[in-house]
Every structure is written in structure tokens, then in C-alpha cells.
Amino acid sequence: MLVFYKERLAFLAVPKTGSTAYHSALHDRADFIVTGPPDLKHAPVRRYDRFFQNIFRKMYGTEMEIMAVVREPIDWLGSWYRFRSRDDRIGHPHSTRDMTFDEFVQAYMKSPRPDFADVGSQSQFFRTRSNGFGASHVFKYENQDKILNFLQDRLNMQINLQRENVSPQRELALSPETERKFRKRHDAEFICHDAAH
DSSP states (O other): OEEETTTTEEEOOOTTSSHHHHHHHHTTTOSEEOOOSHHHHTOOHHHIIIIIIHHHHHHHSOOOEEEEEEOOHHHHHHHHHHHTTSGGGTTSTTOOTTSOHHHHHHHHTSSSOOGGGOOOOHHHHTOOOTTOOOOSEEEETTOHHHHHHHHHHHHTSOOOOOOOSOOOOOOOOOOHHHHHHHHHHTHHHHHHHHTOO
């Protein structure tokens, strides 16, 4: 999470949407940086509003506009699957090394989810509190030019991004049946992505 006080902007870090690269490029420019623990670094809209936004309301009588990035849902799960197949995850309960992407997505649809597939939900990340505000600026991960242009305009600076946190390449094939079930069961994820810029 990055907060730019003068510009009244909070950049929330949705997991697996390239936030690490933006953190690295902008940490010297931000007024408030949260890099850990993960529950705070990746604080969803509700948690940000309840704790962080409240600080700005109570102490300074202002609010930050929220921006975040959302990734196409199957691609997002593919990123988690690849990330959890790293060599340093071998033997860990989160490892996806010995399974197919299809098996991973099927596990994601179970309730409760097994540990390796328990990666949260982008649509839940954007849920608001009953009296809270949502994200003002939500960008599709695939529209990196729009994200970069928005930030460069808002922060009045040139941003040089480097690729970071790159996961191993893996086959990301889904059977038509698994994809159909996922799209039906998790349609809120696609609605969330479709609504972004």
C-alpha cells in the first residue's frame, strides 16, 4: 500500500497485480508505505477504510481517493498457481508444483478451499463497509499504459517500472467444463474485472 498525502491518493495492493513493481518505483515518492505484514500490505478496501482512512478523516479532516488494479480472474488464478509452484515452495502446504492448473482451479471452487488454493478473491477485496467508500480508480491489469499514465499525471512525475516478483512459466490449460463451472460460480470476479478501466 502506498499513500500520497498531497495528491490525496491511496494505491491499494491487490495481490498478484504487479503492485511490487509499483512499490519499488514509487516508495521514495510516497508519504506512507506499508510493505508488511501481508494482511496490511494487501489491505482490502474495507480494512483500509476502517483503519487507515479513519486516520486521515479524524486527524486531518480529509480522505484519500482509492486506486487499485484488478486482473482477469482466470489469469489472476494462473498467476497464483505459477507463484506457488516456485522451487522454494516445494514441500510446503501451499505448493502447486505437482498439480495441473485445472486441478488448482477445481480446488479453488471447493468449500472450504485447501490451503494451496486459498488465495482470496478480487471481488471481496473491493467490498466496501456499509458506511464506507469504494475505490475511485480501478484499472485492469492488462491496461498498464492507463495505470502508468494516471499515476504519472496524478503524481506529476516520470515512472520507470521494472519487472519484479516474476513467477515460473507453467501450462495454464483449463478444460471447458472447469472453465464453465468457474465462470458460473464466480461470476462476481468477472463483473469486478469488467467494471474496471
